[in-house]
Amino acid sequence: MHNILTPRFWSPFQMIVMSFLGLIAAGTILLMIPAATAEGKGAPFLTAFFTTVSASCVTGLTVENTGIYWSGFGQAVILFLIQIGGLGVVTMAVTLTMASGRRIDLMQRSTMQEALAVPQLGGIVRILRFILKFTFGIEAIGALLLMPVFCRDYGWSQGVWMAVFHAVSAFCNAGFDLLGTRGGGSLMAYAGDPLVNLTIMALIVAGGLGFITWADLHVNGWRFRAYRLQTKIILTMTGLLIVVPAAILFFQELSGEPFGLRVLESLFQAVTPRTAGFNTIDIESLSEEGRIILVVLMLTGGSPGSTAGGIKTTTAFTLAATAAASLRMRADVECFSRRLAPETRQQALTIFLLYLMLFSGSTYLICVLDSIPVVDCMVETSSALGTVGLSIGLTEKLGSISQLVLCGLMFFGRVGALTMIYAMHARRRPSLGRMPEEKITVG
Template structure:
């Protein structure tokens, strides 16, 4: 964990970046082995690289059908990449160090704190133990609930494998599936199955809330007033970002389906768009306004320190509350009798602008290079940048250049904007003086 390069100790942010690059390199090599494909031939480099990045960055975009192209060995590699990428390479590495009985040093604790967005350095080992136990419990419970359905449809052995695969994929918000062409792909064959719908949605939400939020709930029970401000914001934003879009989907989309099926489809698309990537309805059936709603949800994503990507629900909340405070001519941004730090407001604005520039620039560039409509390109780029995985079938039709753009977006979306900024910048220089201030008019 303590990496030294020419006498220079890497920062926690640089370690996080490099750890994902190392995971991607190993995964690409493994998927290029002939044993990884059903044909017994080595997968092309770009196919292996794209699949590895998508799995390690828990996105779900693919160039080949996971069930039909990859062998059992290849699917196992993909599942391992999803699990490691979902929990974080650093989290898994520190867990291995703990299991070996070795002491966790200060650098490892600091890196772990940044990787899981922990509020403080103290108690990191306790939080890590909670994360591992919580993950095993939720994924195991999800697999147990899904097993009867998949065993009925695919047999006991295949059903068990599919139950674990989809449980881990859903909890890690990856969106990879093994359905092949069953029901049209993804979970479309189970669009009206409440058992599968509710289980997958529960797993997605559980992974997207963030481990620190769950630790807060575990240690404080149902005493909402004792939760950290961040946990309160995450829970409220998550509820709003599920039920408001679901209501819009229900009344504006899927009009040709029975009402009970529409209810599940509307709720499922609202949940999965926040970085999961499963779908129970063909995304191409959505209107242009419906696709734009998906784009917004995909860009927002889940919570900090979770298995989800996107700009994060807390970032969106800070931007909204800052705007309201400005409109009301309030000096401070407050919520639940707490003042949000000015530094947090600045970071939220920086993250938003970075995502917006990458999203708009990538969508425009892909549209120009490959000639697809800008709205369709926006769906694919927001899906990659938000590490979602929802697709209108455009990804496999793109040129190699555009697919490389999606690869970079998936990596950026998983590592995170602030991690990239702090990793690439030099150490901050102490401010010894400040220039005179002068007001300018904006708006």
């Protein structure tokens, strides 16, 4: 108990968990203030809590329409939560420490290493500076590209705010939008606008690749062979997870659309389930097969050390590579002239099983509590667990218990499976011995 209540005894993993809990508590209080809502009455606790969890965990699921229900102040709070949640509370805390001229201690460096999935402790400050410059630079470019469209439709003052909000929301893979019900919701009003589509997609991919991946690309340029193994895996999986689903959606779900619109919509809906949450087509109109594709993409998510959630592209790759090696009767898992470490394979399996249990258990629970079809529940739970935000319109109709279940899934999906595991076992004593080994038959 002493270790739990005393911050100086917290491990880096516990620090990450507690920092997000603190952000959620602060955001909930701010959104309950009367000035946060358009009507000036303040949001009920569950509405404020759900919105705060969704924003700080960069998910995008909402129980109230962001562009209509919240005032300018409320929207600014949500944007602040998205930015802090995307970069990480620890990252912003260390940034403030640097800005004040104070020295970053070993504990902060270690926490930063875990939060950003940095392979080594050295060079944390240099990497942090790169992350901040890259993040705000990309978001600024995205906002500038979106301004002509939004300023044309909403006027200069509102258009600039809309451009900034959607650029940050896209890069942080949050999926919150301020368009209200225009065009059917989300970005459906701009389904045929190449500038909006390509800009939002680029921001989503940029945020989902991971900061360490971008640092590797920054150092090595276009020399693919010089990249770290993790970077090669992330780039390969990202490409596959965009091209293959886009082709399926193009030929199966959007066959009745004009060719140009069909290309944009299929590409956009292949990119956005990777934890972004925007949509340019009506998700409710998708067939069950199309919804299953979205579920798989949402559970996979982005890359380690990024603004995205999900089981991560590296985890999915490790599981697939392990299965391929097993089918070929090989003990080692090899890729790109490298061998994956056994502990990496074990961690990937653990993460996958945890996500599978949470996904299936929460789907069953919400089905029972709210009497909703299984596939529809799968979309909502995978969207929450993968911190995506895509919805078929069920979230606001769910009961209080089901909404709290989604809150738990969003928090777990953002913090990460390994962080939660290590946070709970940070002070566990090492085993002093090993039990005798015995083989069993499987398969």
